Amino acid sequence: MPPRSGRHARPEPPASRLASAWAPLWQFFYRFGPPRWSDYLRRHWIGKPLVIALPMLWLVLFFLVPFVIVLKISVSDTVIAQPPYTPLWEWAEEFGSRTLVLKMHLRGFTEMLTNSLYAQSLLYSFKVAAVSTFYCLLIAYPMALGISRASPARRSLYLMLVILPFWTSFLLRVYAWMGLLNNNGVINNVLLALGIIHDPITMMHTDFAVYIGIVYSYLPFMILPLYTNLEKHDHTLLEAAADLGSRPWKSFVRITLPLSVPGIVAGAMLVFIPAVGEFVIPSLLGRPDQLMIGRLLYDKFFATLDWSLASAVAIAMLLLLVAPIVIFQRMQSRELEAKR
């Protein structure tokens, strides 16, 4: 190994050490031993891989590996044991010698497919999420349009007002609707006092209450992507259309709406996907006779201790929800490439 030169030259052993009887050892050590840490770090700067590795390792261990475990448990069978599922592999005396035996059970999946409870609950969840997303869009679109057309100073105030409820507790915002929708709640009391109705309307524990809860909780997630999109629109397009005699409503349908489709899709995904798996809102406001899939999974896991079934339900939900995300991202990246 030729001696290095320049800034990264290895240090010479101090004279006191060269004078001692151990001089050859010190020389050897300084030549081939580990260099000073500062030198070492400077020469083999591992910062970059380290910076990548830290978040990567954390997310692989606590985000990716858990899904592998869910997948593993979804193909196990439920037993009364601690933990309550059969191992995927075990050593057994088979074929005359000790063999690693892989045992997969599809009971979780077959039960999910044969018992209509699951398909029905999943369909119901999709319906609730779709209807809520639609209402959310209906309320959010005019709001986002109004914000994007306000003066810049007003605009930041409005945006703050949209985001502000997000900082207050989600649970307490859902709770607020319990007080409003009750049979002797605020809405019924006001309507009774005004003489509009004579008997309280049942609103709690209905689909309507769940829609309201979801729309209310997720409204900012719909408004913000829409606003981001609408803000970028070129106003001269609308002016040109008006100059050419187009009525505002027609300009909206022919110009603004088509241009805002990416914003609508992004907002709809941000509302729809969490809404399918929603647990808190249907638990507090929803029908007791019709469980959404998230609640069903929770009950199977904690009440029935059927871990393999709960995992199978989770896998099914993931597949049904991840597919649209992948399609959406493909669409977006294709769009970006088309622009280039």
Added chain:
Amino acid sequence: MRRRVFLVPTMLALGFAFLYVPILTLVVFSFNNSRLVTVWDAAHSPTLKWYVELFQNQQIIDAALLSIRVAVINACGAVVLGTLAGLVLARFGRFRGRTLLSIMTTAPLVMPEIITGLSMLLLFVALQQAAEALFGTSFNRGVTTLTIAHITFSISYVTVVVQSRFAHFDDAIEEAALDLGARPAKVFWRITLPLIMPAIVSGWLLAFTLSWDDVVISQFVAGPGSSTLPMVIFSKVRLGVSPDVNALATLMVLVVAMGVVGSAQWLQRQEKRRQREIQLAAANNSG
């Protein structure tokens, strides 16, 4: 034309009413005397008795302290890991595992909480078993597992915020510093970090709020004796409305409103100072 001008502001006003009326009713009925949250007892209201009751409820106070502790540790951890991930995705170009990292940082944003919670719990159970098999003893699920779970789902939010901040500033400043002879580490500490500081601060606040707010994932991974505030509220509220929860909500709304107004004023003052400095610099240059 006139109808259009009228329609959009009306919808905006109605939308804001929809957002704020429920919160206002929460606040109003926290001063109500009656145990029936929604029936206004005009003879004895307003009263502060639910606030007194709230502060005498040891379970809620313990849970709130635990929630604050978990939220602070979570926010700090998530900010470190999320900033690193944002830096890597925004600045490191192509490297092996980039796609994986970007998927892992965006997936939790849309993942239903119930699936994240389930998978985290199953991981901790598996780790407990592994520890049992290897060392003969095991750990209990509790505050630590809770914090790890919170950090994991908070990272993505911090990453998104930091990454978008990176996208919005010109890396020519960094290159200029490098050209002038600054070492990469110095450039990071003196230029990059101050520039992304606003994103880091908002990421911290976001991570704090997410953890402070989370029910579902906590419900899965928390062990016995580590109930956070949302878990306690959830089990209380499931049985029906109760006025001390209104009082708690009012206090939270108060804190958030004060925080937001305070930070808005601070930002305004910063902006004014910046304007003044720019003017001063311009005056010095011309004079």
